[in-house]
Amino acid sequence: MSDERIYTAALVIIGDEILSGRTQDANLAYLAKWLGVQGIRLKEVRVVSDDMDAIADAVNALRVRHDYLFTTGGIGPTHDDITVDAIAAALGREVIVHPDARAILADHYGDQLTDARLRMARTPAGASLIENPRTKAPGIRVENIFIMAGVPMITQGMLAALDGTLEGGAPVLSRTVAAWTQESKVADVLKRTERDNPGVQIGSYPFWREGKTGANFVLRSTSTAQLAEVAEKLMAGLMEIGITPVDGEL
Amino acid sequence: MSDERIYTAALVIIGDEILSGRTQDANLAYLAKWLGVQGIRLKEVRVVSDDMDAIADAVNALRVRHDYLFTTGGIGPTHDDITVDAIAAALGREVIVHPDARAILADHYGDQLTDARLRMARTPAGASLIENPRTKAPGIRVENIFIMAGVPMITQGMLAALDGTLEGGAPVLSRTVAAWTQESKVADVLKRTERDNPGVQIGSYPFWREGKTGANFVLRSTSTAQLAEVAEKLMAGLMEIGITPVDGEL
Structure with missing residues (x-):
């Protein structure tokens, strides 16, 4: 069994609310088990603050070392949601309004699609979307990076949408x-x-x-x-x- | 207020049981709040596996960037407890049996002080001890690194022993x-x-x-x-x- 290809992943948890102790992270353990079922091993995790450089540095350090990199947090409509900008900067890509994401939000919010809500349609250029069955605003896949929500219920829905789509090895x-x-x-x-x-x-x-x-x-x-x-x-x-x-x- | 010295800390959580999702970490949030009371801000956290290089790399990256570095996990008596060895290697220090730690364990275990238990008296050379009011085997301070247990009840006892002893700034x-x-x-x-x-x-x-x-x-x-x-x-x-x-x- 030892000659088998081993697939690894890392996770970047983004958010001052985790680092202040206000919020207990619940995504690490859930993601770890979900990855295990896909035959992918979670090898390292970093928790960083809502800071462009901190996010970009962690993403750039980890995306090259692992088959897959997941991030959680910082993709909502408010000013402290800077994950998309930080990852685009890390990859040297522009931020665009993704047409499919815009269509999903337009369908969901109708004529209530404000600028703040449209923030949730922004992605790094060249990204694809991850379905969010719970609250519509999609997750984002760009290169080997999966950008997920911070709220566990939403992240779990996104992982369900990814079930069986990632190449893995023998489960541990x-x-x-x-x-x-x-x-x-x-x-x-x-x-x-x-x-x-x-x-x-x-x-x-x-x-x-x-x-x-x-x-x-x-x-x-x-x-x-x-x-x-x-x-x-x-x-x-x-x-x-x-x-x-x-x-x-x- | 903005000219005030800001004190920062990082945490390295060590353990395959966290990365596999088997165990839900409970030390991050507790330490974050405890640091807040001391006027110290937890700025970044890494979770690494029970692997010498992974531990040493995380410790060396974070100890120079922050006033204080805490680690949790991997200081028990079994073969998977390699934190002391990894941190000693990171610092270029030898591992010794600390005489005070040996005395504490000898007092606690009497003639039952086996080689396995004596592992819990090993420290990097030049370290001092952190009292463990719950189960005796002490935590370790070396340079600006605080080596704590993985079991939350034990870590909380060690933090209580450190209460008010670390220099901090204005609490957030x-x-x-x-x-x-x-x-x-x-x-x-x-x-x-x-x-x-x-x-x-x-x-x-x-x-x-x-x-x-x-x-x-x-x-x-x-x-x-x-x-x-x-x-x-x-x-x-x-x-x-x-x-x-x-x-x-x-």
Whole structure:
């Protein structure tokens, strides 16, 4: 499996409201899972402020390193929505009013299509549109960049519209083994199991619950068969040191 | 106020569990608010995988651009906890077993201080410790970098231990005005109000609730008096175009 082409993506989250702590981002986790289903791995994320240079720098750094780059936030009708301008600047493209986007908004708003609303039809030159089934104002695709809304409900609608349209590889699958233990007690078993089974990554995630210490051990691989085999080995290894494993998540 | 020294910070969130969407980050928003109280502005965030180079590159890019750099994740006892090694490599420092950290762990674990647990006493050479009131294994300060846990409860305890110890400037205050309106209807009023009042930023955050459209307009400034003045102006501007403002958040 290791010779397979691996498809990667990055995300730029745009918005002072995230950096001030006012708004809890909900797009990262949703996008990560959606990408996983498409066989694409989210490899890095940046959160930047509503600032032309900050957005352009992040976009230019990440778009060349990954197959796909997503952005969320800053595509509404107000003065703080500068994502389109920043990405156009990053790509050295002009900003135009996209005729199809204008038609969608004209159809939706009728004679209420004000200048502010028309801002939502602006795209970098040469872009195509991503359908927004929820509130009409479209997302934008330009080169390998997907410009999405900040409001999670809208972004999720746009991702649904993209379902199955992006080329990906084998999805990364996961399987969880758990135990009521301090992770420091099982560190050697985890390390050895990962080392002896190339192609499987094992993450250890401790928790404290009802006064007890436990940990979930998440195995990741593109092979269901390998996941099953290594989960068995890990559970056997835990039992060898006197710890009762749980086959699943705690 | 504009001549005041502005203190900035960045955050590197380390962990495949965030990038896979398995775990929802909760440290960004908490740290952002905590920094705000200290008079420090969180300006950028990166999320990177459990990979030495990815961590080191992010740390080296951000530590020179900001007064403070925080990291969360990857400081436990297991094989996937490589933050200390990556940051030491980024700084060109050796990794040592910190004598004070070793003493804290020895006191806590007694004769159960295994090699795996001793991993949690490793720091870059020349570091100092950040108290962990919850689970003992300390956080680490080296140069302007603060190395914190990934588990939110532990990180919050470490931040409490740092309360009031970092030099900051005037805190950024905020005040919210809201209205049941589409933000596209008020875009001109928002833009004009921000343009006419330097020192105040206005963010517009739309929502849909119970079938109705509304938006919160968040004013940010270091001056309470200016916030009050501009909030009045914004509410007057909204009333001029026939929209009833709410003095507060919806």
